[in-house]
Amino acid sequence: MSLNKEFSNLVVLPEQLAPLEQQDFVGLENKLKTLKLISTAIMLVVVTIVFFVIGLVLSDNTPLSVLISVPSAFVVLSTWRGIIVMLGFPKKGYLLREQDISYRSGLFFYKLTTIPFNRIQHVEVSQGMIEKAVGLASVKLFTAGGSVSDLSIPGLLPDKAHQIESFLLSKISKHE
Numbered sequence: 001m002s003l004n005k006e007f008s009n010l011v012v013l014p015e016q017l018a019p020l021e022q023q024d025f026v027g028l029e030n031k032l033k034t035l036k037l038i039s040t041a042i043m044l045v046v047v048t049i050v051f052f053v054i055g056l057v058l059s060d061n062t063p064l065s066v067l068i069s070v071p072s073a074f075v076v077l078s079t080w081r082g083i084i085v086m087l088g089f090p091k092k093g094y095l096l097r098e099q100d101i102s103y104r105s106g107l108f109f110y111k112l113t114t115i116p117f118n119r120i121q122h123v124e125v126s127q128g129m130i131e132k133a134v135g136l137a138s139v140k141l142f143t144a145g146g147s148v149s150d151l152s153i154p155g156l157l158p159d160k161a162h163q164i165e166s167f168l169l170s171k172i173s174k175h176e
Contacts, residue, residue, distance in 0.1 A: 025093030025104060031134050032155030033089040037082055044078040047071065094153045096167065101141070103153050113151050117171040119143045125161045137161035141168070 051071040088107035095102045102114040122142040131137060137158040140149035156164070 023095050023097075025095045025102075027090065027093045028153075028155030029136060029157060030089075031136055033085060035130065035134055035136070036085045036089075040078050040081050040085065044075065047074050092155075096164070101151070101168065103151055115141055115143060115151050117168065120168060120172050123165050123168045123172070124149070125158070125165050127158065139164050139168075 048071050051074075084107060088105070091107060091110075092105045093103070095104075099118075100114050100116045102112060104110070104112045120141050121144050124140045124142070125137050126140060127137045135157065136154070137156050138152055138154040139156060139161050140153075141151040142148075143150045153161075153164070
């Protein structure tokens with residue numbers, strides 16, 4: 001039986017670890033924030049027009065309070081979503097380290113996902129129709145056992161997304 005000379009399993013104490021939250025996460029492109037704000041505004045306009053048309057058609061049978069309160073509630077919710085997008089966007093970001101990749105998001109509900117490279121099975125760069133139009137892409141990471149991505153990093157420039165994909169693929173091939 002030969003012993004592997006490279007194997008080590010030293011004790012690591014929690015106080016020796018650098019807190020992941022204090023690392024310099026790379027922020028997402030501001031185009032993504034703009035895209036989210038525009039989509040919220042478009043939804044607000046569409047819903048307002050729909051309720052305006054419904055109000056004209058049903059104006060005889062529907063109380064005025066209903067015709068005013070429903071669109072008003074949607075305006076308040078859309079404004080709230082816009083505020084959440086503006087305040088939460090700076091909290092989003094990704095971090096590549098020697099052995100793993102992390103993505104954080106959240107304003108009220110903080111989420112940090114870290115995937116070690118040796119768990120990644122597949123990496124995909126994707127662009128939806130709207131993302132392609134504004135020049136953004138997403139990197140999706142898949143681990144074993146699922147057809148849905150385990151980690152998705154949106155709001156990247158396509159060149160940066162492909163660089164991350166190449167880097168991750170090189171790390172995956174080293175682990176195989």
